[in-house]
Amino acid sequence: MNNKFYTLSLPEDMLANLRAIGYEQMTQIQALSLPHLLQNKDVLAQAKTGSGKTAAFGIAILQHLNSKKLNIQSLILCPTRELATQTATQLRILARYKQNIKILTLCGGGAFWPQANSLRHGAHIIVATPGRILKHLNKQTCNFNTLNTLVLDEADRMLDMGFYDDVEKIISFLPTKRQTLLFSATFTQEVKEISSKICNNAIHIEAPVSKEINKMQEIFFEIEDTNKDDALIHLLGHYQPKNVLIFCNTKIQTDATAKLCQDNNIDALAIHGDLEQYTRDDVLVQFSNNSLRALVATDVAARGLDIKELAMVINYDLPFDSKTYTHRIGRTARAASEGIACTLYKQSDDISMYNNTNIAFLHVNTLDKPSNFKMKPLYKTIVIEGGKKNKLRAGDILGALTANTKLGRDDIGKIYVYDRQSYVAIQTNKTDEAFKQLKHNKIKAKKFSIWLLD
Ligand code: AMP
Numbered sequence: 001m002n003n004k005f006y007t008l009s010l011p012e013d014m015l016a017n018l019r020a021i022g023y024e025q026m027t028q029i030q031a032l033s034l035p036h037l038l039q040n041k042d043v044l045a046q047a048k049t050g051s052g053k054t055a056a057f058g059i060a061i062l063q064h065l066n067s068k069k070l071n072i073q074s075l076i077l078c079p080t081r082e083l084a085t086q087t088a089t090q091l092r093i094l095a096r097y098k099q100n101i102k103i104l105t106l107c108g109g110g111a112f113w114p115q116a117n118s119l120r121h122g123a124h125i126i127v128a129t130p131g132r133i134l135k136h137l138n139k140q141t142c143n144f145n146t147l148n149t150l151v152l153d154e155a156d157r158m159l160d161m162g163f164y165d166d167v168e169k170i171i172s173f174l175p176t177k178r179q180t181l182l183f184s185a186t187f188t189q190e191v192k193e194i195s196s197k198i199c200n201n202a203i204h205i206e207a208p209v210s211k212e213i214n215k216m217q218e219i220f221f222e223i224e225d226t227n228k229d230d231a232l233i234h235l236l237g238h239y240q241p242k243n244v245l246i247f248c249n250t251k252i253q254t255d256a257t258a259k260l261c262q263d264n265n266i267d268a269l270a271i272h273g274d275l276e277q278y279t280r281d282d283v284l285v286q287f288s289n290n291s292l293r294a295l296v297a298t299d300v301a302a303r304g305l306d307i308k309e310l311a312m313v314i315n316y317d318l319p320f321d322s323k324t325y326t327h328r329i330g331r332t333a334r335a336a337s338e339g340i341a342c343t344l345y346k347q348s349d350d351i352s353m354y355n356n357t358n359i360a361f362l363h364v365n366t367l368d369k370p371s372n373f374k375m376k377p378l379y380k381t382i383v384i385e386g387g388k389k390n391k392l393r394a395g396d397i398l399g400a401l402t403a404n405t406k407l408g409r410d411d412i413g414k415i416y417v418y419d420r421q422s423y424v425a426i427q428t429n430k431t432d433e434a435f436k437q438l439k440h441n442k443i444k445a446k447k448f449s450i451w452l453l454d
Contacts, residue, residue: 003031008038010063017097018059027052028207030059038063040179042199044192046206048185049154049330054087057151057181058094061125064148064179067098070122071146075174077130077167079157081107081277082284082305087153088127101125106142108132109277116141130158130166137173144174150198155184156191156323161300164194171198185330186323216333217340218359220351228344231364232257232316233264235342236294238367240375241311243287246296247328249317257316258296265374268294271301282383282453289414289425291381291453299324305331315343322353379413379425382435385449387420392444397424400443401434423453 003025005018026034029047036043037060047053061074076091078084088105095101106115106128112135119142126133126142136142150171152158158167180199184191187206195202223231236244246261246268248254254270261268269292271283280301286292288307297305299319310332319325325343332339345351386392394415401407401424411434413425426434431452438450 008034010038010059011097013097014059014062017094020096021093023055027055029053029205030056032205032207034059036203036205037179037181040064042180042202044182044184044187044195044199044202044204046185046187046204047183048326050333051207053153053183054090055094057149057153057183058091060181061091061149061151062095062098062101065098065101065124067101067124069146070102070124072123072126072142072144073146074125074149074151075133075144075147075170076125076127076151076153077133077158077170078127078153079129079161079163080300081109081129082280082301083154084127084129086305091125091127103127106132106136112136130163130170133170134166137170147174147178149179149181150174151181151183152198153183155182155194156186156188157184157327159188159190159194160323185326215338216329218329218343219340220343220345220354220359220361221364222347222361223344223364224346228316229260231344232260232314233266234364234367234369235314236261236264236266236375237369237373239312239340240370240373241340242293242378243290243307243310244294244312244314245287245302245305245307245310245331246294246314246316247302247319248296248298249320251298253317254296254298254301258294261294261296261375265372265376266294267292267375267377268296270296272298273300282381285416285423286377286381286453289379289381289416289423291377291379291413291425293375293377299328302328302331307331311339313339313341315341318343318345318349318351325354377428380428380431381453382424382426382431382438383451383453384422384424384438384443385420386443386446387418387422389419390444390446390448392417392422394422396444397422400441401426401437403441405433405437407434407437 005015029051033043033045033056065073084105084107088103091103102123103125104118104123108131182195248257251272251274254272258268258270269283271280287295313329313332329341332341394417397415411427411430416423
């Protein structure tokens, strides 16, 4: 089957942008859903994280968007802030071929009034978590009279997190004539019922189990109660992945597991809902730019994390149900990369629900265990107190780092420029030089405060 994007009737500049991003052909969910999405049909699509669903609805939304009218035309509701931020980032990349598309992220955790102010200036697409959007609706700081498309991303997860009352209230503010798209990793009866309530004759799309799943190795390790920590270190020693996301079921356990890793020379940090938003953002940046090897997370904190090429997921704690398992392991082997998902369990645990998948069962003792191994970060992150609002671009930072220094492009990793802050990853052995360079020199004729994230 020809799954190339050009088989759809999309404008040439959009196709050129997709090629520039590196999307050579449609993923399964894109190939199955886009023809309907582009015809304005309502769709209920089963799509796991990593299947390319954001681009599926993103392409359709952008294709239908009238950029000349600065009013809200699409609303994307996500269960978590991280997912909303990443969805907005992906949409901005997809929208690069069109000028002046305004995409606003409205999530809790950020100050309310600056958001209201941005809304006053107008936006085309809103990516939001339900609680915050409801607050804007109640305070009448936004209205959706001109809305054409509603997307509920990870609809099953929104159900789990008890968001449905809020979602229903939000929907009561939307025009009834609209396109409604529901994406969900699982097709439970509840999701289907919701879809029949809020969609108009939705087309159901279930992507067949794709090759993507086979790119992932799933292994379960039975462990004795007392040696869970040893087993984790053993696994990490054997695989020494470039990056690894370790799941625990409680916040306390994430802290304890991160400490265990640190005590064993494994660069690790914990992330969970109790951390301040800015700390969470810093940790996510460090993980996604390879300044952090191991991230230890609860399910809520890891939702929506989109790290390309995440090498490994470890379930330190067995998830409570198979749905959570699917979500967790969906973090690795995304798009074109490969991955490994390891799960620790005890003999007394009920793992019967996992029997019919492609899981291999091994014992940790069959893996070699190097002594004295270390997992150090490959990069360190420098924070610059200046961003888009200061008219900084990634190229300016790169220029400031490489002008008149021994630093080359290869010493510098990812550069993220946000509104008020920028983050640049530097190879660990070049951090001192880069830090000095930025400390003593100007970027775009201006001095900025800088500091190192540890
Ligand atoms: P998502 O399921 O939306 O979280 O997407 C998972 C990852 O797949 C993201 O990093 C996307 O950039 C990437 N992606 C989406 N569509 C394609 C495509 N057609 N080809 C290659 N990568 C893609």
